[in-house]
Amino acid sequence: MSAPQHPLLRYLRPGHVATTACPGCGNGIVGQSVLRAIDQLGLSLDEFVFVCGIGCAGWIPSPHFAADTLHTTHGRPVAFATGVKLAAPDRRVMVISGDGDLAAIGGNHLIHAARRDIDLTVVCVNNRIYGMTGGQVAPTTPQGVRTATTPEGNAEPAFDLCRLVQAAGATFVARWTTAHPRQLTAAVKAALVHRGFAFVEVLSQCPVQYGKLSREGRATDTLELFRRNSVGVRRARALAAAELAGRWIVGTFVGAEGDDE
């Protein structure tokens, strides 16, 4: 009898299975959810071009996914992906990158791609910090949180990325967390089925930088917090702003819902 094999192993580039992610990182959950969604839809990686930028989340597809992969400059994967999609409309083009990459340095490309409603799937892995460079504040870091560059706490309010792309014109918008891998998989499936600009935000844990600096704790602490403090989009509509403070609204904001909601 042969040794049991991970069912998603066939989607990984031969010889590039080992990850550089830190212990406890959410990258593995996100990568699995994306591959599971592709698997469940019966798609082939040969149909895809994966585009990513600089930062930890860019290393989810690059070099691990056995597919055409364009690992671009910092902040620009959506712009590169726009060129890929316009020149080769038959390709499924998916961007997987981080919050700093997509929403700080690359924010302008993100909102313009949403405005164009170009047929891209963007998975934004939001770990609320710059992980690779050692834990600096991001536009997604909650106000008051201590980081390497905000030793007295972050003075600025955080971006709500889903509201941002929704306002800009995105036609599929969903948010989940790494504590919701099934719902995340369903959202990625819905995003892939959707024709037009699809944005999936995934709140992800970064125990080594964010968890330590913010004193949120270990990976399991953050996952527990994600689970406990998430509010479904329908339930959230009935709650007052004060009741939503410090909580994450999850679910599908725009477009057809995933099948696990």
Add this chain to the structure above:
Amino acid sequence: MTRETAVRSGRFFLQGNEACAEGALAAGCTFFAGYPITPATEIAEHLARRLPERGGVCVQLEDEISSIAAVIGASWTGARAMTATSGPGISLMAENIGYAVATETPCVIVDVQRGGPSTGIPAVPFQGDMVQVRRGAHGDYEIVAFAPCSAQEMFDLTVLAFATAERLRVPVFVLADAAVGHMRETVVIPPGDSLARVDRRLPEPSREGKPVPWFLDEDVAPMPIFGRGYQAHVTGSCHDEFGMRNVVDAPALDAFVRRLAAKIHRQAATLPRPETEGTEDAEVILLGYGLVGRAARAIGREARAGGLPVGSVRPVTVWPFAAEALAAACRTARRIIVMENNLGQMLPFVQAALGPDRVEGLAPTVLGTLHRPETVLARVREVLR
């Protein structure tokens, strides 16, 4: 009105920027992305009409950063891709130009130069980006750049830029200026099928599980474009010949930098040589590129007509710098006057190639205008005295 779906051929009275756009079409350009900027905008406007007629894509994006990014992304799907801009746009594109070099992505970048630094003067011709296109991005690398001097060369050198980009897997610049871009002249466009089209080399179909060297070949590796099952891994990070990231080892960096530069140096002899006139017995040579090179040729002729031993040299390929070809062309001259519409950007390179004692720079009296013939001739007479 009939739609012009085919490549034009015949004699036309065209603006330089229009000739550039027609050159792109003749070269088989299928993708253009750009952002409006004076004095380059006419290229985008012309292609916005002409490219879709021929099944291509022409798109205006949110800035120059996204324009070059989209061009690179399109090129990886197999498109023959181009953008056009001016100095401020080149400044914004710099990082992704480095990415195109690192990933060996064929693309054409037209820089219709204007007065700078900063916003400068949009529609005044200037040669201020000569070194920028060569050294504008961080790191150490080589690119190819051609300097057209006429509307005809805006066509010819754009065609050549596509062929060179495809052949060498490198960004190729067409370094015009506001005068060359905006002047109107007769342009002869040869029949479309007479232009030899050069396509990038593609790899043999990927063999399962067997890595194939697709990068860092000094003789230009085949390009594993997307959608053909190659499972290409493309990264601007330091990588090996299989495209796999190595951000740890200095020897990997050494190979990454050296091989990409050597790839261009090896092919330097295949690029256009300087245009020369009356250099065989010249004691003074007027050296200039682009429109200034055309002026240098005219002034050289005038000097000859007046009995002075003067020749002219016009580099057509400005990068990689053709040191040996220039040295050969200037063999007999005891003085080389480098005419540039800037404060001497190519001058140090000419001095290094020909010896600093023989070479002097000469800017126009007023930057942004052409050299006055009488000023140049006065200096020639002084040198010959």
